[in-house]
Amino acid sequence: MSGFFSKERITAGHGYNRWLIPPAALAVHLCIGQAYAFSVFNEPLTRVLGVSQSTPDDWKLTTLGWIFSLAIVFLGLSAAFAGKWLEKVGPRRTMFTAACCFGGGFLLSAIGVKTHQIWLLYIGYGVIGGCGLGLGYVSPVSTLIKWFPDHRGMATGMAIMGFGGGAMIGAPLAVTLMKFFQSDTTVGVAETFIVMGTLYFISMVIGSLAIRIPPPDWKPEGWVPPAVPKKMVTHRHVHIDQALKTPQFYLLWLILCLNVTAGIGILGQASVMIQEMFKGGISKEAAAGFVGLLSLFNMGGRFVWSSASDYLGRKNTYFVYFALGTFLYSMLPGFSGQGNIVLFIASAAVIMSMYGGGFSTIPAYLADIFGTKYVGGIHGRLLTAWSTAGILGPVLINYIREYQIEQGVAKADAYTTTLYIMAGLLTVGFVCNLLMKEVHEKHYMRHDEVENGVE
Amino acid sequence: MENSENSHAKSHPFLLVLFWAYVLIPLGWGVFQTLKKAMALFH
Numbered sequence: 001m002s003g004f005f006s007k008e009r010i011t012a013g014h015g016y017n018r019w020l021i022p023p024a025a026l027a028v029h030l031c032i033g034q035a036y037a038f039s040v041f042n043e044p045l046t047r048v049l050g051v052s053q054s055t056p057d058d059w060k061l062t063t064l065g066w067i068f069s070l071a072i073v074f075l076g077l078s079a080a081f082a083g084k085w086l087e088k089v090g091p092r093r094t095m096f097t098a099a100c101c102f103g104g105g106f107l108l109s110a111i112g113v114k115t116h117q118i119w120l121l122y123i124g125y126g127v128i129g130g131c132g133l134g135l136g137y138v139s140p141v142s143t144l145i146k147w148f149p150d151h152r153g154m155a156t157g158m159a160i161m162g163f164g165g166g167a168m169i170g171a172p173l174a175v176t177l178m179k180f181f182q183s184d185t186t187v188g189v190a191e192t193f194i195v196m197g198t199l200y201f202i203s204m205v206i207g208s209l210a211i212r213i214p215p216p217d218w219k220p221e222g223w224v225p226p227a228v229p230k231k232m233v234t235h236r237h238v239h240i241d242q243a244l245k246t247p248q249f250y251l252l253w254l255i256l257c258l259n260v261t262a263g264i265g266i267l268g269q270a271s272v273m274i275q276e277m278f279k280g281g282i283s284k285e286a287a288a289g290f291v292g293l294l295s296l297f298n299m300g301g302r303f304v305w306s307s308a309s310d311y312l313g314r315k316n317t318y319f320v321y322f323a324l325g326t327f328l329y330s331m332l333p334g335f336s337g338q339g340n341i342v343l344f345i346a347s348a349a350v351i352m353s354m355y356g357g358g359f360s361t362i363p364a365y366l367a368d369i370f371g372t373k374y375v376g377g378i379h380g381r382l383l384t385a386w387s388t389a390g391i392l393g394p395v396l397i398n399y400i401r402e403y404q405i406e407q408g409v410a411k412a413d414a415y416t417t418t419l420y421i422m423a424g425l426l427t428v429g430f431v432c433n434l435l436m437k438e439v440h441e442k443h444y445m446r447h448d449e450v451e452n453g454v455e
Numbered sequence: 456m457e458n459s460e461n462s463h464a465k466s467h468p469f470l471l472v473l474f475w476a477y478v479l480i481p482l483g484w485g486v487f488q489t490l491k492k493a494m495a496l497f498h
Binding site: 017019020023026030162165166167168169171206283286288289290291292293295296299345 | 470471474475477478481482484485486488489490492493494495496497498
């Protein structure tokens with residue numbers, strides 16, 4: 001069995017078509033992307049006992065909010081701590097483990113719903129499922145980077161676009177299944193968890209079976225690496241542990257963290273924000289449409305911006321994210337004040353596309369700076385920035401907003417300060433990106449170390 | 456390389472189309488559902 005999962009077993013032959021790898025990566029990312037649609041379960045989970053309406057013994061929304069938060073924390077932790085392991089065992093074993101964790105997490109949560117034990121949901125979806133998210137996120141991305149050395153950005157964009165698209169599948173699928181299973185005695189969440197957990201397990205296993213790694217020294221047909229490497233793109237490799245000793249790792253950590261925090265500024269409260277900033281002009285349905293539009297731009301941006309970074313260069317692409325993001329965030333309160341809803345929506349959509357682009361361009365940026373050999377493990381460690389932003393971002397934004405409202409600021413105006421703070425965070429990100437340069441010579445691995453591998 | 460599942464295999468174009476369809480059809484469905492929801496913004 002261990003042979004079946006081994007790297008040797010999944011090393012492709014020289015004629016292997018590399019275009020079979022992106023769908024294998026997508027088969028995993030489209031599943032784990034469901035995490036961003038977990039909120040569709042929140043309202044039904046508040047009436048598991050009462051069914052038609054919530055009873056005093058039912059779970060509160062604040063209690064349920066921890067499930068998603070735990071999943072994001074364990075996404076970062078598992079990706080960070082399993083970094084070395086996933087580089088050692090290869091993508092098939094990692095993706096299969098991710099399938100077991102993510103599918104198993106759903107099944108354990110189903111038991112938790114049936115027995116009304118919240119800790120089973122925390123451990124099931126939050127901890128075990130979160131580990132599935134982390135392992136499933138990183139492994140296909142680093143594999144794709146190795147298959148597409150000529151289009152790293154496009155390759156990572158394809159996979160990470162799947163993560164954005166996963167919520168678009170997960171949300172309507174969950175709603176359809178809950179409607180199908182609900183009755184006078186059940187809200188249908190446990191049954192939906194069982195079906196979705198099984199479907200996601202199967203799909204992720206298919207991805208793990210189809211994944212392949214390129215043979216050593218493989219290059220795409222007709223592609224010749226530039227004799228003189230481009231600026232800020234190395235052909236050498238930095239070891240996973242050594243990467244943590246470079247300032248570049250921490251600058252990239254901040255770049256990701258700030259970009260994600262700023263994006264969450266809009267994404268987390270888009271529906272309420274647009275209704276309050278255009279009082280009376282936006283219905284509840286239209287606000288839900290606004291959230292849908294942002295999701296589409298979030299997904300599309302992951303592919304478009306990351307692909308563009310192959311031509312613009314990674315550093316320049318992040319300059320665009322931070323400069324344009326700062327400008328657009330600063331303009332949003334003005335558009336709201338003028339009642340210019342078209343420009344408001346267009347700006348928010350572009351901001352969201354760059355939020356998505358920030359996620360998908362970062363693995364290619366890492367590969368450019370640290371080389372491809374340990375990029376999966378290094379990417380895993382960098383994802384702690386996402387976890388941090390996922391927790392701190394909403395806390396920061398909600399705290400500032402509530403504080404202002406308590407001080408007597410009108411609800412619509414309370415967003416102005418929040419949006420300016422987001423613009424400020426992006427300016428700091430701009431400076432971090434400005435400080436990025438090539439890794440110092442001493443951090444690169446020697447040729448013999450690359451050949452023999454270093455523990 | 457002898458133990459590899461693909462040491463002699465070349466991928467069939469049909470397999471390629473099938474595998475891409477396997478991921479793009481659900482993704483297309485999800486995008487369509489989201490677009491339907493987003494249209495409410497323009498009504």
